[in-house]
Amino acid sequence: MRIRQHVNPLLSFYEVFRGERPALAPGRPVEVEIGCADAQFLFERAAQDPTRTYVGLEIRDELVDLVNKRARESGAPVVAVFCQAQRHLAEIFPPGTVDRVYINFPDPWFKRRHEKRRMVDDALVVGIAEIAKAGAEVLVQSDVWDVALDAMEAFERRDELFANVGGAWSFWRGGNPYGVRSWREQNAEETGLPIWRIRYRRT
Numbered sequence: 695m696r697i698r699q700h701v702n703p704l705l706s707f708y709e710v711f712r713g714e715r716p717a718l719a720p721g722r723p724v725e726v727e728i729g730c731a732d733a734q735f736l737f738e739r740a741a742q743d744p745t746r747t748y749v750g751l752e753i754r755d756e757l758v759d760l761v762n763k764r765a766r767e768s769g770a771p772v773v774a775v776f777c778q779a780q781r782h783l784a785e786i787f788p789p790g791t792v793d794r795v796y797i798n799f800p801d802p803w804f805k806r807r808h809e810k811r812r813m814v815d816d817a818l819v820v821g822i823a824e825i826a827k828a829g830a831e832v833l834v835q836s837d838v839w840d841v842a843l844d845a846m847e848a849f850e851r852r853d854e855l856f857a858n859v860g861g862a863w864s865f866w867r868g869g870n871p872y873g874v875r876s877w878r879e880q881n882a883e884e885t886g887l888p889i890w891r892i893r894y895r896r897t
């Protein structure tokens with residue numbers, strides 16, 4: 695199967711939600727990775743703690759199909775949803791239902807001229823705030839300084855919604871607290887790239 699390297703999230707095609715809403719069991723905690731690609735991170739989380747539901751959001755539908763096939767075959771509590779995350783969070787999750795959000799290495803769009811295509815913007819931050827439970831955790835990781843800084847700015851501008859766990863305008867220096875790695879994180883660590891992390895809590 696041919697998997698596209700990038701898609702432009704600003705295309706009008708992505709305005710309408712065309713994915714399938716995941717079935718969420720009442721009382722079962724929900725973790726979400728935005729831009730999950732192959733969902734390595736979520737499959738590893740599911741192996742660590744199979745009592746939760748893991749939802750991967752992805753704009754490349756080929757990857758959504760691959761993740762859902764793997765989940766069906768393995769029985770892992772992982773489901774991928776085709777969407778444009780900045781636009782569709784409220785169509786996927788009822789308000790106040792998500793326990794944790796991961797944004798791992800969000801962007802292929804690290805050049806300044808592609809800034810508008812970046813995933814972590816005000817719309818995404820407000821969307822996460824709406825679907826997150828009070829106290830929900832958010833982790834953002836990137837190996838691209840500009841992308842990490844932009845993401846921090848987007849969350850800090852909404853300090854009425856999120857508190858920075860490491861202190862206002864600070865990166866998190868305690869490493870990845872969850873003990874599993876996405877494909878990009880593994881790759882960055884193995885090639886010695888720096889990783890910038892920020893952690894927030896929904897207030």
Ligand SMILES: C[S@@+](CC[C@H](N)C(=O)[O-])C[C@H]1O[C@@H](n2cnc3c(N)ncnc32)[C@H](O)[C@@H]1O
Pocket residue numbers: 700701703728729730731732751752753754777778779780797798799800801802813876877878879
């Ligand atoms: C660089 S990859 C990182 C994948 C994975 N999180 C990891 O760390 O290995 C970023 C992923 O986010 C997806 N993506 C980018 N913008 C998106 C958006 N607006 N909504 C949903 N997914 C998006 C891309 O298609 C891509 O698969």
